[in-house]
Amino acid sequence: MIDTTFNTENQLRIINLYGNKLKGNVPPSLTNCIYLEFLDLGNNELNDTFPSWLGGLSDLKILSLRSNKLHGPTSDSRMDNLFAMSLLQIRVIDLSSNGFSGDLPMSFFENFQAMKITGENSGTQEYVAEASSGYANNLIVIKKGQDLELPQVLTTYMIIDLSRNRFEGYLPSIIGDLVGLRSLNLSHNCLEGHIPTSFHQLSVLESLDLSSNKIGGEIPQQLASLTFLVVLNLCHNHLAGYIPKGKQFDTFDNSSYQGNDGLYGLPLSKDCGGDDGVRQATTPVELDDDEEEEEEGDLISWQAVLMGFGCGLVIGLSIIYIMFSTHYPAWFPGWS
Template sequence: MLTLFPGEIPTYLFTLPAMLQLELSSNQLSGPIQEFDTLYSHMIIVSLGQNQISGQIPGSFFQLTSLIDLDLSSNNLTAHSVCDASNLKVLDLSYNNFSGLIPSCLIEGRSLVVLNLRENHFKGTLSDNVSDHCNLQTIDLHGNNIQGQLPRSLSNCADLGILDIGNNRMVGTFPFWLGRLSDLRIIVLGSNLFYGSLTYPTRDRKSREYFSKLQIIDIASNNFSGNLDPQWFERLASMMAKFNDMGNILSHQSFYRDYHDTVAITYKGQYVTFEEVLTTLTAIDFSNNALEGDIPKSVGSLVSLHILNMSHNAFTGRIPPQIGEMRQLESLDLSWNKLSGEIPQELTDLTFLSTLGLCRNKLDGRIPQSRQFLTFENTSYEGNTGLCGPPLSKPCGDSSNRNEVQVNTSRDHVDIILFLFVGVGFGVGFTAGILMKWGKIGKWLRIA
């Protein structure tokens, strides 16, 4: 392994005796890559990521028959020809300026385990001829110009754990068939043109094995609509398990190094890239769609969930108090919906909650005044005309005055009752007096 300083790639590197690994990442290297000599035919790993290398990738790269791990990420490369690398396991071309169609060999082949083409300018559609012996475990195509539908033949990738096609132009209904992939942990479909209902198809409703390992799902900024099927939350077994803070890093082991998967999600209101993804990082982002109806109470069963974002939809009804059971929740965003009623007191049990969004709803009543709710600012609640109490300036009314009114009202009731009793007593006495008088008169008459 070689470590160099900033500058152009030294030409002598391409004439050195045979090496198995070339590690030049994060050195601010610039200039083009020269053709590799045949002395490098046994090269296993080439890592030139996070430099300033420009130009085309030499064709000799992909004629290295022993090459299994190629990292050219975060450079300024503009051309590619990769289909000759028949034994390649890891290909990372992310954060470059590649364009054109994605070579079908990358999707259809049998050797690749990691395909990372994130943040480039690839276009066109994805091949639907994925091999029956697909070995892909990570597919990251985030931030390109890919169109069309997600190939259903990806279901042949039985070991697929990460699928990120966010921020493209892909269309179609939600791919429920992905739920059959038992190792799938991360799905990112956000910022595309997906549409339709999120209700499980009839043929899939009886199966309880769908998405059992899923820990991150992002379908934000699409056109999903209709009511949210309660089964969405009832099937996420990995988020129902008792929280364990001893998570493992999602990675792929090669002969000489570990390739760590990354993911970018909205975390506490910020778009954050996690360079290392722990198996304990859990998130659900359904924001910016047209979902409506009640938020299913079954969401409360996700006791190990960290991030829940269902903002910018059309949800109605009350906030489920069952959310208070999600004790690991750090970020909750239900803003810009049509939720009504009071804020459940149970939400004060979320002692790890550091970000709360309830603004622009139809909530009313007093804002809870305990635990984490003492730390949230106006922005968490604004746009709910019925809410009152700190941190809002709108008071809920003086409780002492209400008590005084109640006491006075009670006294008035007592006075009225006493008056009635007095009146009744006076009437009874007056009547009795008359009767007694008439009694005496009658006695007198009988004597007479």
């Protein structure tokens, strides 16, 4: 358990308790840390509902609760307005590998104000809690499916990771407003619907992972404009149609699209689409032994019939020729 009670006079800017096998609830006294910018409680055994009461932390920029036993909906109508205040400055939110459920929290995306500004327009580059030298403000995030440690986090490096939960519903088009977003991971949930075309507005997006959901429809051609996109994972959904071409999409291989039977075109192999993106003919179905024998028998029968017909035709024509050439011989019945 986190036995510490945080008093109202503390000036903590960083709390990093990552990977300490902590159990129990997230301590409500964290609301007293009004100067807090960096909160990492990841990779513990905390068993609690979503701490929406963190809403009083208006300076919070990094929130990581990944890899715990947290559960239930992240939205609480009684606390949504309060919690929205703590989202205004958020640069990184990582709730991955928990048991959160319900629809994706629309209030989150609506209130990520700092993510609505690209790095180029947000002023000089700074690090989160940079002045607090001597304190551990390194952050563990997932990139390309592996843990990556960031010694410091730039205020312009913006991440949303809600993967490996039980979120349902549709991908909200409002995510397209978060133009400063660098990494978006919503994989391993129960999301459905289509990929919003508004995602093409995420002009500095470097990593997009929507794998292992129930997302259908086509991949919007507009996404080919994402020139910073390095990692794309759309595997194991219900996507269909042609894969977009051009720019970054020409660099992705089969591993970005596996488990979508309706997709075709490059870079998929020829059994899904040819070199020119045209569907190939279906491979003939193999026959079992009985079917082969039956088919061969039918073929032989028809061959015999045709051979008999051919022989009979030749003989008949020969007889007619002899009859006319000999002026109807007497040995042919009925003629004399």
